[in-house]
Amino acid sequence: MASPAGDILSEPRDHNSGEPLVEIRDLSVDYRTGRKTAVSVVKDINLDLYPGESVALVGESGCGKTTLALAILRMLPKLGVISKGSIRFRRRSGEMMDVLALGKEELRRFRWAESSVVYQGAMNSLNPLMRIQAQFVETIRAHRKDMSSARMHERAAELLKLVQLDPERVLPAYPHELSGGMRQRVLLALGLVLDPQLVVLDEPTTALDILTQRSVVEVLRRLQSELHFTMVFVTHDLPLAAELADRVATMYGGRIVELCDVHETFYNPRHPYTIGLIKAVPPVTGDPLEVLSIAGSPPGFGDMPAGCAFHPRCAFAQERCAVDEPPLEPVDPGHDAACFFADEMSLERKPVVADV
């Protein structure tokens, strides 16, 4: 089935191939802290992203999840450097390109036409002085010089309808005239206007009201099933991952410590950190469950503990954990975890009768 957006702007995509859209190998990112000093923020990431799938990067603040997401698009802040590894991206033509080798102009084209990013904080990403209409036109014109103005307007209207906004009302408006949820959906539409193959979202629903969050989530889910783009989203909110992800990558200390299907993540997690994160979420439905916090906080990137980075906070840590770093290895088919004792780990949540 051709996607509604695909047949307008580009030739239909090949959805048959089981080949990854993005291949990330041994990727490390450093942040420079001085003229000759740097801290390692993301380390040895191996991750394949498949066409049409949705991958969540979860973890506490300071675990490197946003850095990894931005590195895929080479959108790191000035001090961030990809120090090692490779990122390969399958073009629509099927040819693999080396994202790290792209020149400035190629990178610019890659960023909107093949991929896009939707940032947290919808107000800061829209130009407050431009009507929504103009922001669409500017984006389209920069990449599709041959498109007529009428066609651009039509395209913008189509996308806005897809995110359940009324184009008549939204296109002539300035960002401040729209609510937070509407702005977030405008940004989504803008990110999709050039029909990218990959969309990166940083905390897509944070700071939105609950009912608005829900509508953004539903719009995202529908868009993805209709347009078949690959989605990577960063969130600290585990329930959002349960809601939207096909696979979940748990990050800690700059590494992926667990990677598996979303159902495995929530029903059969094997890394103590993932288990800890899930146990820290109070559920809304049903009887209250025991809610536990993970003692301590994530290590700073300057002073990463030896061995497993999580061992100082881990209730199951043994001597070995302070010495050797556990590799990310399969524990079940399609389920990788970086813990020496992954086989012994399981999630159990006890109901509580009393209060806190």
Next chain:
Amino acid sequence: MSEATQRELLMRLENIGQVFNTKRGDVRAVDDVNLDLHAGRVVCLVGESGSGKTTTARIAAGLNSPTDGAVWFDGRDVTSLGRRDRGGYRRAVQYIHQDPYASLNPTRTVESTLVAPMRKHRMVRGRRAAHERAEELLKEVDLTPPGNFLPKYPHQLSGGQRQRVSVARALTMNPRLIIADEATSMLDVSIRISMLRMLGKLRDDLDVGFLFITHDLALAKYFGWGGETAVMYLGRIVERGPTARVINEPAHPYTRALRQAIPEPDPTLTRNKQGAMLRSAEIPNLLAIPHGCPFHPRCPMAQPGVCDVDRPDLFPVGGRADHTAACVRLDDVAAEMPLSEALVSANGEGTVPAEGGATT
């Protein structure tokens, strides 16, 4: 209810209203709100932005004076208090802000942040006693050893540590009532829970009462389980009752919509929640509050000619005096807006692949 009434009543908000005069007209941010706050008990105030929950909290804390109604503290109208008693009220009621990055003075060390108010209000005698009390308070909020934290500036602390310092600062006044306005919403999940645990300790051990404001029903359920929850919409309370009932068996269509909107840490359950779609995700403007039931333009159950005519009062739910909701169609809610657990167990139009639940 019976337990609550036995507890000491700290504060009563009676028919509170707040109108803000703006250039574009009068905004009724809070309308006819009644709340009782007891020692050692939690009242959760839940709602979206613009529901009036923060304005209500500010009124309770004495930071806003209401345009209607009265705030009673220890049985006295706070507007009638003399200078001395007013000081006592302001000390006994402490407010914890949402953003610990903004609420701490960046040029003060933790020690100075804690000692200054104690000295100013003469809570302690002498520098040495103040220092000791500051150490004690840091232990109380799990910042140990205190010696490590006293000389630090806010920028040297993490978000969770800063919020603990805000709590310690509130505790300098030996408060009897703490008003926590989204106090944990900026914190990471795991830190959030340890923070709530700490607040729970104050509630249970020191008998501090709480007005706990949150947009997150899961947190209200967790922190306020034994207490009361009031749901606000466009300035009014639309449902109230024991937390366990309001959250597990919500009666008002709005509360049900909120319940259904919250994602859960369970893929099968959460993906079945999409049942209850509102007619609009946008909150109406406070300048033009809809006629009749203010929720009717978004309510999937709204009946023309009924819901858009009169504003419903709070009616008892299932004949209970302690659980009320402002809706004329309460009897039909369960059938027309089923909750997700019902959907899951009925295994209706679930969109989740079958292998999903099998692994539990």
